Amino acid sequence: MIRKTLALAAAAIGMTAIAEPVLAQQNEQFIPLLVYRSGAYAVNGVPYANGVVDYYNLVNERDGGVNGVKLTFEECETAYATDKGVECYERLKGKGPTGAAYVNPLSTGITFALTEKTLADKIPIITMGYGRADSKNGSVFTWNFPLLGTYWSAADIAIQHVAREMGGADKLKGKKISLVYHDSPYGKEPIPALQVLAQKHGFEFTPVPVTHPGVEQKSQWLAIRQNRPDYVLLWGWGVMNGTAIREAAAVAYPRDKMLGVWWSGAEPDVTPAGAESVGYKALMLQHGAQRTPVHADIEKHVYAKGKGITEKDKIGEVLYNRGVVNAMLGVEAIRTAQSKFGKKPLTGEQVRWGYENLNLSAERLKELGFEGMLRPIKITCADHEGARDGRVQQWDGKAWKIISDWYTANQETTEPLVKDVSAKYAAEKKITPRDCAKES
């Protein structure tokens, strides 16, 4: 009898021990993290991933999660390789009590590979500042969210800035603009928009591909020296950016006539070239290298508890901030979705609704500690980009300095392209576009 009682007690204790984590797990929202902390692009991938992780930890430590639902996450190393990215997605998409809330591939190549998979799995795919530009059209690309700016918006902003420097859009006629780009889906993405802009403004556009990873660019820059373009746009990533600046210096191409996309405008892109980088410019995906109240919160609630993931002096760098912004938008999408579906772990389908109804006003951004980093963003069924604003920064040898006012991408230029390309995609994949007027 005593033995039986002891056995029952032991079983009860055992069940409690097992049940507690299970119960805890049931109140957790799982987010897969596709990262690259190794490989050719780790220099850029690491700070971004650190920003994401620090923000999720901040939400857990400071707020106890999103309305009491703890955020859990697991990193999977893609090394920026599409095959590994797909493998990571397949491995992580079903984790947590409700599966993945959303996925950030952090690679346009992986985005192309996952677009149809996420459609089938009903998981939103978030490509903030990258990915397929045509996926801005939410009526066709229900699950894709190229938040804050597509490459077609970036191309338009870049040409707006070049035009302003030259004294007006009419001065672009007859000028030569080259695009030095990473020969990958990422680098090729702005080409259709730049071709449209070249036709519109009458400038000569020359695309110049650079093979992955971009350690050798001598022939491209010798060709540029011979062609003598008036401006060079740079669509590089990782080692390609620093090498491009070095080679530009070697052929005496002026750095202040180079304008990088927002993935070519972080600290690791300019520091290797030292003084040769001075004058180089890059677009900003709204934010720059800066510190706002959210950074103070991260230091207070995460780093003070020893849970920080990077060195303190890296907090506030460009790519770290991009990771923080990306994580914040995800958290706010979950919060928005909770307002409709309840304060509990949500499925990817429910979080998708949260993204599509995300509306962050200036006041809300201030409350969140992002004042000065971001402008208001409003996502709708028809507009999965939500905002298309940018500025231009210039490297002065020690820090990035903002040198322009805000630009907003001209939708008159990009929208016909979005409609045309997304309609072709819908026809090819037999997708019936949603009627956004009926969506709520």
Added chain:
Amino acid sequence: MVVFGQFLEVLIGGLLAGVLYSLVALGFVLIFKASGVFNFAQGAMVLLAGLALVRSLDFMVARGVPVWAAIVLGLVFAGLIMAISAWLIERFVVGPLVNQDGLTLFMSTIGATFIIEGAAQLIFGSDVYPLRLFPTDAWFLFESAFPGGILVNKLDVWGGLIAGILVTGLAIFFQKTKTGRALRAVADDHAAAQSVGIPISWIWFVVWLVAGLVALVAATVWGTKLGVQFSITFLALKALPVLIIGGFTSVPGAIVGGLLIGAGEKLAEVYLGPFIGGGIEYWFAYVLALAVLLARPQGLFGERIIERI
């Protein structure tokens, strides 16, 4: 005249870029020549050497050591690191595999690659570390004859000079010294070399050390060009077509192969690229290598292997 000047510029730039590839290819040749092993880890060794150099240099300069002294001490430190890694590789990777076939040894160097890459970044960091040992600006030659002159990068010229010195030194080492001859004997047949009293573990340590020092030299030039960072390991891929053309066993072949690949790929990219979409230099190098393989399977300077069946 303008067109000819531009052609000359691309040709010279290509030849000099090819010499920089040769610097990496030399490390492969050394190991293959002396042990019959295709060393997949050569790119990782360049990374390790570069990181050891630049991190120690930064450490000393930050503590007020004069730059010239920091460079000398940094090179010594990096050399020491390469010696330690050579000993570890001989002791734990290739040493236990004496008399195994080439493929087994090759696989072991793949394993060593991952360990070296991981350990190097774990110990010395994984950021981009600027290195400035050589000038990186350019000369503009014959400006009176060609508008704008012919651009020649000073770093490339330094690379060429260093490669020339290295090749001369290595050629003398292999042909004229007792150790060099022993290295060649070991490469021909491990067991036979052992049977005539050649200490194989010592010989392999020496050859991995020399390859490590060649990697250090490559790292000084490529680190100045790119900054020391993980991507430097990709240089191994640029060295492969050089090896195929020059032959895996020829030190001068590595230089000639580099010149052919460098000039060929740059000319192809600039003059052929615009007609077929550009970005062709990477695969064009392998097309060139393939063409050589069809005509001379052992490469232009490789040893013809005749085996009795």
